[in-house]
Amino acid sequence: MSEIFENIPVIVFEGKDSTNPMAFKYYDADRVIMGKKMSEHLPFAMAWWHNLCAGGTDMFGRDTADKSFGASEKGTMEHAKAKVDAGFEFMKKLGIRYFCFHDVDLVPEADDIKETNRRLDEISDYILEKMEGTDIKCLWGTANMFGNPRFMNGAGSTNSVDVYAFAAAQIKKALDLTVKLGGKGYVFWGGREGYETLLNTDVKFEQENIAKLMHMAVDYGRSIGFKGDFYIEPKPKEPMKHQYDFDAATAIGFLRQYGLDKDFKMNIEANHATLAGHTFQHDLRISAINGMLGSIDANQGDMLLGWDTDEFPFNVYDATLCMYEVLKNGGLTGGFNFDSKTRRPSYTLEDMFHAYILGMDTFALGLIKAAEIIEDGRIDQFVKDKYSSWNNELGQKIRNNETSLEELFHYAEELGAPELPGSGRQEYLESVMNNILFK
Ligand code: XUL
Ligand code: CO
Secondary structure (H helix, E strand, O other): OOOOOOOOOOOOOOOOOOOOOOOEEOOOOOOEOOOHHHHHOEEEEHHHHHHHHHHOOOOEEEOOOOOOOOOOOOOOHHHHHHHHHHHHHHHHOOOOOOEEHHHHOOOOOOOOOOHHHHHHHHHHHHHHHHHOOOEEEEEEEEEOOOHHHHHHOOOOOOOOOOOOHHOOOOHHHHHHHHHHHHEEEEEEEOOOOOOHHHHHOHHHHHHHHHHHHHHHHHHHHHHHHOOOEEEOOOOOOOOEEEEEOOOHHHHHHHHHOOOOOOOOEEEEEEHHHHHEEEEHHHHHHHHHHHEEEEEEOOOOOOOOOOOOOOEEOOOEEEEEEEEHHHHHHOOOOOOOOEEEOOOOOOOOHHHHHHHHHHHHHHEEEEEEHHHHHHOOOHHHHHHHHHEEEEEOOHHHHHHHOOOOHHHHHHHHHOOOOOOOHHHHHHHHHHHHHHHHHHO
């Protein structure tokens, strides 16, 4: 078969002094960091939708990039197969071992669900053929329950019981596909699960119905042998004004409320966390301390813009803090999916490679630097020392639930007034960060 990315070689590691745009400067798959190969620390995934489908259309203009990949007509099964060919060539050339997909990324959706599902069977057979003899696997699958106008009022949260049944049917099929392709996870991103105004919305009814749909998905998934994690991908807004999975803390509370916390973890997306007014690191930490840091959508937002720009990550500072959380978490059950798209004027096939090289190198640098922070120890030691007052008898009694408000009252009375709790030393710690980042 002829190549689609004709003049683009296999991308290899050349090191930080290389000026070759088609080479990794930091991502060295076999380099061992803290006892594990970089490729094991960083299971990168290609997002089918942005990489193979998105052509740069925005609210003001049509596609700039041609993603037909040699197919004579777009939106056909011929095109769907060309995307598979392109995707596999792309992943092989970059050494990417995973992909993520929505059902409708894979094939054009037909008017009749039976025909859509037949197309999905055909394309997944083709993908399986392509996977043979490679080490490329599916990281996670999902159903797009936000694009079609029928989902204007939500999928699990819809007011229409027929739309709800349709969403259930799509989830069933997407789970079948995920299992067929050996996917490690299944994602729920609640794109339209939220509301515009409470004047027309029964929040309790909607949230209960979302939970019921998730329970049915878990039951069905387990019944067909899906052993992986289900994920919620929190996002506070866009497309809905208020989205129910606002952030990690909100989504975790929801999962616990409805008894879904054993089967679900978080898929944290950097740009979603920042839209919620948090740092990326914050949502990772909240997920991790709750035992629910599962997977990551690795992108970055633009702080000057108030929407989900899905940029390829170049911010090494944030990637370092992300990898610090991941290392402390003992890794991920999922991986790093680049839910990122090239900027609209970056419309060539080469740009697709530059984008992934950038993203992979950024996270490789983040990993190297996060390991250095841990090995350096100054930051961890500071945090440990900061809480050292708790090591005394009183601190232990509080931690072990062996005291009462009355006892603390008497203690405080005897004390008179506590000393100041000690400097937070933020500026010192920030300078340690810079010292490690730029040495
Ligand atoms: C949208 C988004 C989605 C999910 C999968 O903001 O991030 O692409 O990752 O539905
Ligand atoms: Co995402």
